[in-house]
Amino acid sequence: MPPFIRTSLFASLLASVLTCQAQTQPLVLDRALSVIPARQQSDQQVQLLQRTRQAVQMAEVALRKPAGRAQVSLQPMFSSQEGSWPFEPFVNNGLFRAIAGYQSHHPQAVVISGGSITLAQLAEALHDPKVLRRHKDGYLLSYPLMITANGGLILEGTSLYLYNFSGTALINQGLLSLNQSRLEGWTGDKTSATDRAYRPFVVSWAGSSTQILDSTLSRLGYNANLSRGLSTGLSTQQAPSTPPASVLIRNSHFTELSSGVELQHAQALIEHSTFDQQQQYAIDLNNSQAQVRDNSIRGVENNSGIRVRGQTRALIQGNLILTTAKAGIEVSEQAGALLLTGNRIGDSKGNGIQLRNLTGKGGVLVIEDNLISNSQGSAIDASEVQALAILDNRISASPEYAISLRNALPLPGELALTGNRLGAIGKAVVRVEGIDNVVLGHNQYQGKPLLQNLLIGDLMPVQSVLLDATVRQGCIVQVRRTPGAGQPAALACGNSAL
Structure with a gap:
């Protein structure tokens, strides 16, 4: 494999560029080039990273444990009346149909209120094996369970199995805490008795607290709203000012x-945890604030490893993301500070990182110091993106592009592309179309002399000047959209270090 570009290889690569340009039709030159002093660019990059890190900082996730011993009762579930909103969204999602297959009377739920209770205490209070009974290394729950805003369910060193065929679900408005415990959907020997898919799930409403420490969640969720695994949400019956759901997940599996964790209107810390064999997404963030750090994601059957949407502010750092059906990380119609740093992304069936429709004001997106390899699409693929910094990443082994940014119409904003190592790419290494300002420098390209363009799109007409300045001379160059700019002259970068 050829080494990364050094001056000794520059002549052959520049010859390749000139040959490719000679074979194409003349292009309209609307780009003006100028050298940015290296110190200025370095200071700006440091400031950008500092601002972004500050913007994605998050206060410690606050969890509250209701005091005193909780009261436990069985209460009827109505689909539409005062107080029924926590389970109303699931009326048409198969919950009540599954309940009807197990309960012979009007649907009932276990309700925990007025304090906290352990699983053993809950079984003692209910004293009904049809609802909750001993099973394996813990207990089997066969009724829906609702934790009210002043209630809490505590699992410590035990297992709670949720029966698949009885409409079991955990609906949390207060505190759900698992520590060294297991929460698992359980089928037994029975096959499905309904024509509609259903598996037990956990939903925590805005204002609630959920804590998962050194625990395992397994075989939960089906592909319906708020029912995909562990979900949070803001009900239409809750005031918009309701505090976000608090979620703390650490050292769990x-x-x-x-979908492993599907968060809406939440404040979440997810760290040192593993996600494997997910169907839709491992982690799905929407209108939330989150830090997702040092997790392992392996195997997502239908979509991406991590998805970010809406008014979401997040730090996604140090994660290993392998073998996803779509992208490793997908960001779509998102506004707010987002820092993707130190992640390792590989074997994505789509793009390594996919960005779509990020044109909101006030947001900042930085992709820094990631390793992206063996994506079947492009390593970083963006469209309709207004501002983006791609800094100090290592990208290799993609059959499409290392970096592709395409806007249908030119957008004001800046693409900063510095310090990256880009190689073993099937098409052109970098494609840029439709952004007003591009800053390049200190990138290392591994190309195929005489066979491959390194820079295409808006940069193709000026790529020979850009490569001479940024590779041979080692300077930082700003490329601005300037209609009628004319043929760019060679750049002298001798003083750019000042």
């Missing part, structure tokens, strides 16, 4: 869920 999620396996065989529809």
Whole structure:
């Protein structure tokens, strides 16, 4: 494999560029080039990273444990009346149909209120094996369970199995805490008795607290709203000012869920945890604030490893993301500070990182110091993106592009592309179309002399000047959209270090 570009290889690569340009039709030159002093660019990059890190900082996730011993009762579930909103969204999602297959009377739920209770205490209070009974190394729950805003369910060193065929679900408005415990959907020997898919799930409403420490969640969720695994949400019956759901997940394992963690209107810390054999997404963030750090995601059957949407502010750092059906990380119609740093992304069936429709004001997106390899699409693929910094990444082994940014119409904003190592790419290494300002420098390209363009799109007409300045001379160059700019002259970068 050829080494990364050094001056000794520059002549052959520049010859390749000139040959490719000679074979194409003349292009309209609307780009003006100028040298940015290296110190200025370095200071700006440091400031950008500092601002972004500050913007994605998050206060410690606050969890509250209701004091005193909780009261436990069985209460009827109505689909539409005062107080029924926590389970109303699931009326048409198969919950009540599954309940009807197990309960012979009007649907009932276990309700925990007025304090906290352990699983053993809950079984003692209910004293009904049809609802909750001993099973394996813990207990089997066969009724829906609702934790009210002043209630809490505490699992410590035990297992709670949720029966698949009885409409079991955990609906949390207060505190759900698992520590060294297991929460698992359980089928037994019975096959499905309904024509509609259903598996037990956990939903925590805005204002609630959920804590998962050193625990395992397994075989939960099906592909329906708020029912895909562990979900949070803001009900239409809750005031918009309701505090976000608090979620703390640490040192835990999620396996065989529809989506591992699906967060809306939440404040979450997810760290040092593993996600494998997910169906839709491992982690799905929407209108939330989150830090997702040092997790392992392996195997997502239908979509991406991590998805970010809406008014979401997040730090996604140090994660290993392998073997996803779509992208490793997908960001779509998102506004707010987002820092993707130190992640390792590989074997994506789509793009390594996919960005779509990020044109909101006030947001900042930085992709820094990631390793992206063996994506079947492009390593970083963006469209309709207004501002983006791609800094100090290592990208290799993609059959499409290392970096592709395409806007249908030119957008004001800046693409900063510095310090990256880009190689073993099937098409052109970098494609840029439709952004007003591009800053390049200190990138290393591994190309195929005489066979491959390194820079195409808006940069193709000026790529020979750009490569001479940024590779041979080692300077930082700003490329601005300037209609009628004319043929760019060679750049002298001798003083650019000042």
